[in-house]
Amino acid sequence: MDNQYSITCEKVGKSIAKKEIIKDISLNVSKGEIFGLLGPSGAGKTTLVKMIAGIDHPTNGTVHVLSQSMPNLDVMNDIGYMAQSDALYGELTAKENLEFFASLYGISGKKQKERILEVMGIVNLTGDLNKIVSTYSGGMKRRLSLAISILHEPEILILDEPTVGIDPVLRKSIWDELRMISDKGTTIIVTTHVMDEADKCNRIAMMRNGSLIATGTPNELKETTSSTTIEDAFLYYGRNK
Numbered sequence: 001m002d003n004q005y006s007i008t009c010e011k012v013g014k015s016i017a018k019k020e021i022i023k024d025i026s027l028n029v030s031k032g033e034i035f036g037l038l039g040p041s042g043a044g045k046t047t048l049v050k051m052i053a054g055i056d057h058p059t060n061g062t063v064h065v066l067s068q069s070m071p072n073l074d075v076m077n078d079i080g081y082m083a084q085s086d087a088l089y090g091e092l093t094a095k096e097n098l099e100f101f102a103s104l105y106g107i108s109g110k111k112q113k114e115r116i117l118e119v120m121g122i123v124n125l126t127g128d129l130n131k132i133v134s135t136y137s138g139g140m141k142r143r144l145s146l147a148i149s150i151l152h153e154p155e156i157l158i159l160d161e162p163t164v165g166i167d168p169v170l171r172k173s174i175w176d177e178l179r180m181i182s183d184k185g186t187t188i189i190v191t192t193h194v195m196d197e198a199d200k201c202n203r204i205a206m207m208r209n210g211s212l213i214a215t216g217t218p219n220e221l222k223e224t225t226s227s228t229t230i231e232d233a234f235l236y237y238g239r240n241k
């Protein structure tokens with residue numbers, strides 16, 4: 001196994017109830033990259049990231065994360081996963097939510113207190129630490145979910161539509177946070193259907209109907225298709241593949 005990559009998918013396929021949802025996907029993600037999976041609703045982004053996160057099995061092919069074949073319980077401790085819908089305890093405060101998840105990761109005592117303050121600082125929610133989560137706005141919940149996913153300082157961060165339903169100002173602040181996290185060496189996979197977000201990734205894989213239609217840096221994809229925007233490049237590949 002070539003371990004220059006943090007994540008490798010080789011000929012990955014997934015069928016559910018005889019329907020082929022993911023078709024023959026191969027991709028590599030390098031350490032410290034922000035890798036975007038871009039595609040319309042139903043393209044298969046969530047299904048693919050669940051297999052990378054080790055929550056689901058491929059029907060065909062292999063997924064390796066940190067050189068280990070997935071699913072693998074040990075590697076799952078090195079992964080932070082933020083699902084599409086927030087998995088938070090609404091009746092508890094943000095601090096209580098963070099304490100619960102920190103305990104699950106075996107972070108306790110002084111380290112737990114420090115880390116909770118650190119991640120809430122990163123997502124700009126320090127002043128809201130003691131508020132009940134059900135009183136949070138949608139954007140605040142998304143940011144709290146992000147804080148939880150990075151609590152244990154995972155090497156790999158998998159974010160399924162982290163900015164869906166979030167206004168442009170908050171979206172920018174989340175992207176600034178992601179850039180900061182990746183600069184520290186964390187490998188990030190992020191799914192999105194927002195074309196201008198894809199432009200912020202180091203590399204993108206464009207998905208449609210369960211297949212990859214193109215992979216490259218945003219500039220490569222635009223230059224190869226003589227497009228000025230990622231949206232035009234996506235439309236080009238959609239027409240021609």
Ligand SMILES: Nc1ncnc2c1ncn2[C@@H]1O[C@H](COP(=O)(O)OP(=O)(O)OP(=O)(O)O)[C@@H](O)[C@H]1O
Nearest residue numbers: 016017021039040041042043044045046047048193
């Ligand atoms: N458990 C399941 N049973 C049957 N079909 C499923 C199941 N999970 C996903 N699918 C189908 O697989 C396809 C891909 O779904 P997936 O959620 O991976 O897409 P997506 O690109 O993440 O879309 P979105 O952006 O809307 O979340 C869809 O057609 C969906 O209906």
